[in-house]
Amino acid sequence: GLSFWPVGRRVVSVELARAAREHNAKIKLEKMHRVAVSS
Numbered sequence: 001g002l003s004f005w006p007v008g009r010r011v012v013s014v015e016l017a018r019a020a021r022e023h024n025a026k027i028k029l030e031k032m033h034r035v036a037v038s039s
Helices: 002-038
Strands: none
Touching: none
């Protein structure tokens, strides 16, 4: 089981990075949209 741990951890970090990137992109789009609507 221990030999698989680093691989599993890498997969999790990739998933987390992807989720964080999508979340940041959504926030950026929402901010841009809000600015466009308010102006």
